[in-house]
Each structure stands twice: as structure tokens, then as C-alpha cells.
Amino acid sequence: MDHLTPRLDDAILIQNVRVSAGGDRVRLHFSNLYGESELVIAAASLALLPKGDTNATEPKAQHTPLTVGGQRTFTIPAGQDAVSDAVDFPLPALSDVAITLHIKKAPATHSGHGSAPAVSRSFYRHAQSTTPDQYGRAPRWFFIHALDVATTAxxxxxxxxxxxxxxxxxxxxxxxxxxxxxxxxxxxxxxxxxxxxxxxxxxxxxxxxxxxxxxxxxxxxxxxxxxxxxxxxxxxxxxxxxxxxxxxxxxxxxxxxxxxxxxxxxxxxxxxxxxxxxxxxxxxxxxxxxxxxxxxxxxxxxxxxxxxxxxxxxxxxxxxxxxxxxxxxxxxxxxxxxxxxxxxxxxxxxxxxxxxxxxxxxxxx
Missing domain, CATH: 3.40.50.1110 (SGNH hydrolase)
Structure with a gap:
């Protein structure tokens, strides 16, 4: 958790993470555990990054939308977590995934992981920015706790x-x-x-x-x-x-x-x-x-x-x-x-x- 900038109201977050084991279906765990107010997510999606492309913003790969309780827009109360509905998402082992979140409303205290420079790139921009290709960087993860990968094997x-x-x-x-x-x-x-x-x-x-x-x-x-x-x-x-x-x-x-x-x-x-x-x-x-x-x-x-x-x-x-x-x-x-x-x-x-x-x-x- 931290109280650091950036402020993330009406922001687009792209967070690139690597998985260890592959599978066929996934679900994402969101966290507002340390937030003192509600977290409103307007939209969330996953995209598989090309091999070796761990610094991508606006991934060109097809985005798979995520829902919570069947809703694309959802609210996580202060001090709570949420888990997305499972979706089909073929995922090779040791691959990189871009998690894109449109944060509509964020608490001042961000739940997440504040020391992930060795494993992740996080990018953020204001959703209404006139220069949508320009992202700030943050060496941390915001509002994500785990990515579950299920397999038919x-x-x-x-x-x-x-x-x-x-x-x-x-x-x-x-x-x-x-x-x-x-x-x-x-x-x-x-x-x-x-x-x-x-x-x-x-x-x-x-x-x-x-x-x-x-x-x-x-x-x-x-x-x-x-x-x-x-x-x-x-x-x-x-x-x-x-x-x-x-x-x-x-x-x-x-x-x-x-x-x-x-x-x-x-x-x-x-x-x-x-x-x-x-x-x-x-x-x-x-x-x-x-x-x-x-x-x-x-x-x-x-x-x-x-x-x-x-x-x-x-x-x-x-x-x-x-x-x-x-x-x-x-x-x-x-x-x-x-x-x-x-x-x-x-x-x-x-x-x-x-x-x-x-x-x-x-x-x-």
C-alpha cells in the first residue's frame, strides 16, 4: 500500500505481469484492501503480449474483457477484494500479460505492490488525455493481487x-x-x-x-x-x-x-x-x-x-x-x-x- 502519486481518478492503467504456468482459463483478483474509500473500475481487460515485449503500452493483441458478477463496471468497497469471472484465455507458460484497467474512482491509498521493478512495467495516463500514447511509468502494481490460471490438463x-x-x-x-x-x-x-x-x-x-x-x-x-x-x-x-x-x-x-x-x-x-x-x-x-x-x-x-x-x-x-x-x-x-x-x-x-x-x-x- 502507499499514498504516493499518481492520482488515479479517471486513469488508464496498463500493468504487465508474467505468469509461470500456462493454462486455458484465467481470473483476476482485484484488491482495495488498504483503501479508505471505494474503488470504481469502469473496465478491465487482458491481452497476451508478444514474446519479449514486456514494456508495451496499448497492446496490439486482442483484449479479453473482464467482468465481476457479470458486470464490466464494478465497485470494490474499502477494505475488500473482488475476483473476476473466469474467462477463456489460452496462456502459454512463462508468458507476459497486459492487464488494462480504466480506474473511474480511486482511493488516496493504493492497494498493490510497491516494489516490483524487477518483474513488471506499469503505465498510466489520464483517460481524457489528448496525447493517448504518452504514459507515465510506475515501478509497482496497483489494485491487482493475483492472476489465477486454470488448465484442462x-x-x-x-x-x-x-x-x-x-x-x-x-x-x-x-x-x-x-x-x-x-x-x-x-x-x-x-x-x-x-x-x-x-x-x-x-x-x-x-x-x-x-x-x-x-x-x-x-x-x-x-x-x-x-x-x-x-x-x-x-x-x-x-x-x-x-x-x-x-x-x-x-x-x-x-x-x-x-x-x-x-x-x-x-x-x-x-x-x-x-x-x-x-x-x-x-x-x-x-x-x-x-x-x-x-x-x-x-x-x-x-x-x-x-x-x-x-x-x-x-x-x-x-x-x-x-x-x-x-x-x-x-x-x-x-x-x-x-x-x-x-x-x-x-x-x-x-x-x-x-x-x-x-x-x-x-x-x-
Missing amino acids: TPRGAIVLLGDSITDGGVGPSSHLRWGDELARRLHSTGEASGIGVLNKGISGNCLLHKASNGPTAPDRLERDVLQQSGARWLVVYIGVNDCGQCGLSHEAGDSAPTAAELIATYEQIIDRAHTAGLKVYGATIPPFKGAGYWRETGEAHRKAINEWARTQGRYDAIIDFEAVLRDPTDPDYLAEKYDTGDFLHPSAAGFYAMAHAIDLGLFK
Whole structure:
């Protein structure tokens, strides 16, 4: 959510997104969860973008109109979501879709995703503009929560990635080089695992428990972002580095902060809730972040305690050891230089590639 410009009353929004698994029918989830007033959508449609054309405005492909309850114009009250009626829309795996919305009336607070430059291009213009080809750009999504893809083939299910900025991504505009993107490509290239979706639920700055979290904490968004996702069968929990960093800063300042034991108890709650919902739960270890601005000895101790618990206590159905993949073999408290963007925290494109290829695809059979 945010209060940032642009104002979107009577605006045309074109938001380009990539899907992981293909299918035959789709439905779009709209969100006004954080809006303080109603959201009125005058029209909505989908168009399949030509391969490689992720920056298109006014897509030349045929538009498929969307309706909610049979109505092309619909209102979403403050604090609520809506789901479009399902429509026939043949969609290849790893393809890009332009979602066009004519926003008639928008709340000042926009529900959406504010850190999507690596995966999306969003364009907007006033509906009555005399220069309809001139769009502003925004590195975020507005008012869309999920795009469900259904297939007449045997359902394969979806992997949900619950994470922070290292999952959310940040390699470059529309680059699709996050570790989740590469995982989707690997799955698609194999016969047995092809057709499995990858749902990226990373939020930059997000936390497991710490109050400095950007958006709801991981437990608070588990129901909506994981358990309610269509086809969810597997959950990868890869979050906690921001808690370790912020806890270190809080300890240094003499403020209260969650202990390692409290963080571990929160992971256990997530595991139990996901297991109750029938999901397999895989835990990813937290890679080193020494040198990052919020690194402190206390936070480092938290990180090592969490990783030790994850590897030894058997609460997860399996472990994905990103720490082992990304750490410097000569100085394991640091990221390997070849995988570091330079901030000692976020992996590079090479790091994301290595992470994706360290995952055993047999986990998703």
C-alpha cells in the first residue's frame, strides 16, 4: 500500500505481469484492501503480449474483457477484494500479460505492490488525455493481487515463496531474473515438473516478527498470501534477515527486540498452520549479511541460531540451504563476492541463478 502519486481518478492503467504456468482459463483478483474509500473500475481487460515485449503500452493483441458478477463496471468497497469471472484465455507458460484497467474512482491509498521493478512495467495516463500514447511509468502494481490460471490438463499445483526483498527481486526492470523466475524456468523445462506454478510473495523490507516490517508481518499475511492462493501445495519460507538486522540495531540502541527463540517460535507457527492446510513446507537458510548497514553481532547470532534450528530440528519437510550456496567459502560470514550486488545483502543475478539451481526439483513431485 502507499499514498504516493499518481492520482488515479479517471486513469488508464496498463500493468504487465508474467505468469509461470500456462493454462486455458484465467481470473483476476482485484484488491482495495488498504483503501479508505471505494474503488470504481469502469473496465478491465487482458491481452497476451508478444514474446519479449514486456514494456508495451496499448497492446496490439486482442483484449479479453473482464467482468465481476457479470458486470464490466464494478465497485470494490474499502477494505475488500473482488475476483473476476473466469474467462477463456489460452496462456502459454512463462508468458507476459497486459492487464488494462480504466480506474473511474480511486482511493488516496493504493492497494498493490510497491516494489516490483524487477518483474513488471506499469503505465498510466489520464483517460481524457489528448496525447493517448504518452504514459507515465510506475515501478509497482496497483489494485491487482493475483492472476489465477486454470488448465484442462492434470492440475500440478503451485509453489508459494514467502519472503522479503531477496525473493521480491531487484535485478532490473522486467528482467525476470529473480531466483523464483529461474526456478519457474527450470520447472517448465522438465517433463515431470512442468506445469507447476511459482507464486512469488516476496515483499521488500518484510519481516517475520519485527515491528519495522514493511507491510504485514509474515504470520499476519500467511492466510491471504499463502493459504488462500489457488492451487498452493508447497511453501518455501525464506524470510528473517531483516529481523536479524533490525534486532541487532534495537539491541544496540537499548530497545526491546524479539529474541532468536521468539523468531524460531514464529517459524514453527507458520509451519504448523501450513501443515494444517495440507501444504509441504520447506525452509530456506538465511545467507550471511556481514557488511550490510544493519549488521550487528546480536543479529548475526540470531541468524546462526535460526539456521542451526532449521537444519537440526526437523520441523521443515526439507531444507533449502541458500546459506551454503551464497556464502564466501574463505570467509563464510560474508556473501561470496561473485554473488554480491555490492551491498553485502542482496544477491546478484548470478546469485539468484545459483540459488534456483541449488533447489532439488524432486521436492515438487
